[in-house]
Amino acid sequence: MTKAFVAGATGLTGREVVRVLRGQGIETVAHVRPDSSKLADWTQTFEALGARVDTSAWTPEAMAATMKIEKPTLVFSLLGTTRKRQSRSDDPAANSYEAVDYGLSHLLLEAAARAGSPRFVYLSSVGADKPRGPYLDVRKRIEDELRAGSLPWTSVRPAIIHGDRDDTRPGEALGKVMGDAFFAVAGALGAGTFRDKWRSIHASDLAAAIVRHALDPASENRAFTAEALR
Secondary structure, three states, X not given: OOEEEEEOXXXXXXXHHHHHHHHOOOEEEEEOOOOOOOHHHHHHHXXXXXXXXXXXXXXXXXXXXXXXXXXXXXXXXXXXXXXXXHHHOOOHHHHOHHHHHHHHHHHHHHHHHHOOOOEEEEEOOOOOOOOOOHHHHHHHHHXXXXXXXXXXXXXXXXXXXXXXXXXXXXXXXXXXXHHHHHHHHHHHOOOHHHHHHHOOEXXXXXXXXXXXXXXXXXXXXXXXXXXHOO
């Protein structure tokens, strides 16, 4: 029986992945930080979908114990932070790409490996194969660990993800509009593959693709860029 554990469930993509999983009748555990100010709201939201909520602490011991108890067949790592969150934090280092995008993903990967052999489904980013800067560098490091590790895995590399976020991101919104306009022109001129790789994708469409690849045996141990996520 398929059972999913979703880390990053409260994010834009994560909440959509939970919805898609439950829509297919898959037993789903949605992880929410125990110190979340919206824990009660998220619990109500996810339980209404038929998912269970887990509030394990982000420590190696706690997460490994949870993996051993839950025994998921799929572990979704949909984690990430932003520069805006770092700048607003009292402890920017704790909310850095290194701490969150790499540190928590690595912790989850280690916990999953200690608990059996679930497929690890990782939300990476376009450009992770040739990283420039810390945002992409940490994603390449996780992908390298997936390839070197013992777990089956699937990595997805979308470009800009858009949808109904809890926070406003003017730069991202502007990038979506301008980028999609440019890629539409590129597609009209015959560069369809280039367009499909780099243009934005809605979180609901991305979630459907992530779950589709997570359930497909042919997608095991492969990384998919945006053109395969549409």
